[in-house]
Amino acid sequence: MKKTLLAAALFGLVVGSALAADTVKIAITGPFSGGSAPMGASMRDGAKLAIAEINAAGGIDVGGKKMKFEVIERDDEAKNDRGALIGQELAAMGDLSGVIGSVNTGVVLAGDKYLQEKGITKIITPAAGSASMTQWSKAATPDVSIFRFAAHDGIQAAMVVEEAINRKFTKVAILADSTNYGVSGRDDLLDQIKKQGGKLEVVSTEKFNIGDKDMTAQLLKAKSAGAQAILIWGIGPELAAVANGMAKIGMKDPLIGGWPLSMSNFIDNAGKNGDGTLMPQTFIEEPITPKAKAFIEAYHKTYNATRIPSPVSAAQGYDAVLLFAAAVKQAKSTDTHKIKEALEDLKDPVAGVITVWRHPFSKWNPTDEQTHEAFRRDQVVMGMVQDGHVVFANDADRTRLTKAAGGKGK
């Protein structure tokens, strides 16, 4: 009976793939459940919003024929082994044009190798851990089909350290979770502190696990070592536990850290203890440009939300789809290899929600993974949690971006 089941599954796969000839088949994968879910779900929802808009307008013009997007979703639950299985599954699909997604660095490390093996084009968004791309440059891989569309931790760590220095802190504590993301983030921070002149003394370095609720031990150690600020790298629920823990032991120091501090589950669980937290953001949920306004309104309406759970993920998911569609159009094909080449050399500008993208990627250079990284420092701003929302930490940034809505790219 089990053999019949297997045969039926294989049959289903074959039939399914045959039927999909007239669509651009794309997979969206990420954590739609668990502590990272707000990021994964927002990314998926933002991407699907773009897809729906494109499909409603008839689809993408692929060499004269209009083709619509067909979406496959896979929940990796932020678990590395799920990532590996999904990677294998997607790599085995013969007609996949591309993959968008992934939030967790560990999942990327576990699964992308299967896609890369087959040369399947993937746009990683919003996963920010440096290792997701440096794994290819470290191995000096000559040709890579993986791209990243997010502000990677190299940029974020630099901004966090800068912010701490600007606020005249001299002693900081580093708190990071035990996952690939947390560990590489911590390393990026230490690296940046050195690069920016060693002006910060790290008085305490602590770690915590996913699922930890009580951070009192780590915070007491930081407090007794004299930390003036806490630099933190982790994911929503645990970050909230830190914020609450700090309030409990009377630590009024600001929390500065990686972008997941903007997630709804951090903001809601930390409550007023989260106000004033600072994190790098590529998109603030404020209607400062016509495109941003339209996007925010469409998101709220379609998903019945008053607030986007992770604005950065949603906006990046949306823009990633636009870039992908542009590549398909330029390649005049649904073949994932041709799409990759087009993506490396996008000729026309793409008007996204975040900014106007001009030639975001270039041909892969094994010595420089920035060729497949879309974001640069000036597309990223500092965000701040205030009264349940993420706002611009510096008004100057808001002004700059409003002006740049028609102008700057890369």
Add this chain to the structure above:
Amino acid sequence: MDFSLIAQMVVSGAFMGLVYALIAYGFQLTYATSKSINFGQGELVMVSAFFSLTLTDWGLPYWLMVPGGLLFGAAMGLVVERAAVRLALEQKSEGWILLSIILGLLFFSTAENIWGRDDRPFPTPIPADAFKFLGVDITPLEVSVAVGVLSIMGLIELFKRKTLLGKAFEAVSADRDAAELMGISATRTVMLSYGLSGLVAAVAGILVSPITTVGPTMASALILKAFSVAVVAGLDSGFGVVLVGIFLGALESLASFYLGSGWREAPGLVLLIMALAIRPTGIFGQAAIRKV
């Protein structure tokens, strides 16, 4: 080492330990009548906490929400008894171990889908701002945990010792068939014990949620420690669980401070294995005599 730091760790750990003790107490209630425990008790705590949260979302004030949550917990306890335990008891088998695990899983999945997979804050009228007591920071919330745990345990102990129904507990546990012959419905007594156990789980959920937030996985962390407390103290040790719970909570806190937060589970687990190895009936429990 800084003494006030140690004291702080010990005290906050001890308060958490009381929650473990309360859940362990829930185990004792069902063990008392049927020599069975609900391996899915953690999920019962979680589901009751979520339900209480929903009651609050619907606008119920805190002091009305609490009895609502307790009733729900008791009802769920009855569900566990009917679906997972009764059949196995009637067949004098230990199938309830697996069945209660399964039911717990079902609760977990249902909760995930109804209430979502994220952790949510739990509202409470009790202020969370810490005050200093003998040099240690304590929150009124933590004090409420202590008050809640001790009062519910006290109430139920009174019930067990002073009422006839309470005596029925012991009768059914000692010899089910004989108790039935004496006119005590074993089934009803076991049902009552599971209902009480569910109620206790709900109390634990309501007390601990403001501190740890409510989420589908909140229980899995608590439950293993509650098991440790129950076994180390002895499954028939009554208030012994309080002492062991406080001890374990404090030990955990110190372990996470000195060894690293990842090791916080370790003392409880090691104690559990040691207790099972050296004295399976627990520190305060009574050794059983084998009869052939």
Add this chain to the structure above:
Amino acid sequence: MKGNWKRFFLVRGAEVAGLALLAAVPLAVTNPFALGLLTLLAIYGILLIGLDVTVGYLGQVNLGHAAFLGIGAYTAGLTVTTLGGGMPIALVLAPALCFILGGLLALPALRLEGPQFALATLSFSALATTIINEWESLTQGAQGLQVPRPPIFGVALDAPDFYWLCLALLALVWMTMRNLLASRWGRAFEALRDSPIATDAMGVGTYRHKVIAFALGSSLGGLAGGLYAFNFQYLQPQSFTYELMVILLLGVVLGGRKSLWGAFVGAAFIVLLPNLLSNRLLFQIFSAIGLTAAVFAAGRGLAKKTTQPFQALAPVVAMGLLVGGSLLVANTEDWRKAIFALMLFSVVVGLPEGIMGFAAQLLTRLFRIAPPSLPAPASLESVLPAWPATGEPLLELKHLKRHFGGVHAVDGISLTVRAGHVHGLIGPNGSGKSTAVNVISGLYAPSGGEVLLHGKALPEGSLFKVAGHGVARTFQNLQLFGELSAIDNVMVALKDVFRVPLPLILLGLADAEEQRARAAALALLDLVGLRDKARARAKDLTYGAQRFLEIARALARKPELLILDEPAAGLAHPDAAELVKIIRRVHDLGVTIILIEHHMDVVSELCDVVTVLDGGKIIAEGPPDTVKRNPKVIEAYLGAVVEEEKAA
């Protein structure tokens, strides 16, 4: 004989055909995803066979198995990355380490039953995960460990090669486990599940076997773990959690306990499960089939009154929920855990023997496979030695005491049992007869005094050790190995017959010895008149037959001293008469017998000497007729005669 060959070909044939089919797959199918699934199937097959040892054969809920998968995986991975070893050494170290750890865990767990055992294994699992997670310098902790797949003897393993390796190991494990579980080891495992007390009393050390069973199952988990590491080539602690453990239990129970095919079917199910869930149509079909099966079974069970209402209806409700869910929910993936739970629930309640258990019954009826034929019984003389009935003191109790707190159950008893005698031990309820006998046989240690056999002290407080000194017993409350057949019950206890060492057993070279053992067991069954019930399950026998079976089993120990604790309790007159005949036959062989009984006729007919106990002390001793008329004895049983009544 023909039946035996038919059975052999059908069973082995199915195994070989299955293996060949699986091995041929990579030649036909190139889809790497499908190959990956089959590789996982082989790995999980090994894993579940290991789990079945504790869950199926020992009958315990083992919640630690996923941890052994993880420990094996990390051991193999670290052997390659840190120690620089190759795959073969990794695949040896992984099961070896798990065998040792499993044994160590079993040492505390060995004393426990039921929920405490489950808790002990659960704690171990959590502890193991914590250590792997926290020992970052060794394991890379939560970031995960990358594991390369080194070539074996210079040959790099691509996907089909690795698959064949896993399949080959599965076949090896299958063969050795089959041989092991069909041998005295398998019987011992099952015996200690059914009655640990009797297992010890029959000279089969519960301790030893439980530890070895658990260690063995864990080592198979470790082997599966090693293959797992080389399969995924990426490990992290979070993979080996409680959720995985529940899925493994689902596989074992659904597939069928105590069955290699069951483990395989269960593994197939687990591996295909995610695919089943992600394809809604497939899932709907599947749950519909399940519901139909549940309704059918419920109807049949209720009609035939073989199942009670809850047992019949609960699976229907669970399957119904599954069907309803499959039609209504937005995303079956979200409800994955609930789906497992409902499936597992239906199986545990409605189909406890699992798919293969059910299928096996069906197939044996379909193909009319008769159970293997039994050999002719050996002669009784060759099985039971004759003991010289010298009348010398064999067993002596000197001032023996056993107190339970304030209760002096045995309060200073001194008596002598002579070789070749039937020594009766009688007295009213609560007089200490069973307690005395429990002390002698080693269930309790004495509180004072001595027990001497042939003038030397018997070991105290250990049923197992006393059993090794030529003392065997039956129990007042039957302690049969209920799930085993009558002949297996006797074979467990057989002494001095099993000499083939373990490695040869694993290779399947113990058949001749098994046949001899069966013949010997049949001789004993013949003695008690149960020869034609040899294959019947002990719990299915009539009460009288069960009592006789216990005697046959005790005799398998070739005892010098046989203790019978109320063997006639509850027996109807014809059975009691039969019992007397049996005891006589045993007596004729020179076996010394201590007989506790209330049936005075039985006592009078059989006993050479009778000792009477009351309140823990001896109140009379002598030949049955004398003792019967002793006024103290009459008073102890019937109470004092009141003077007024006499006068009236």
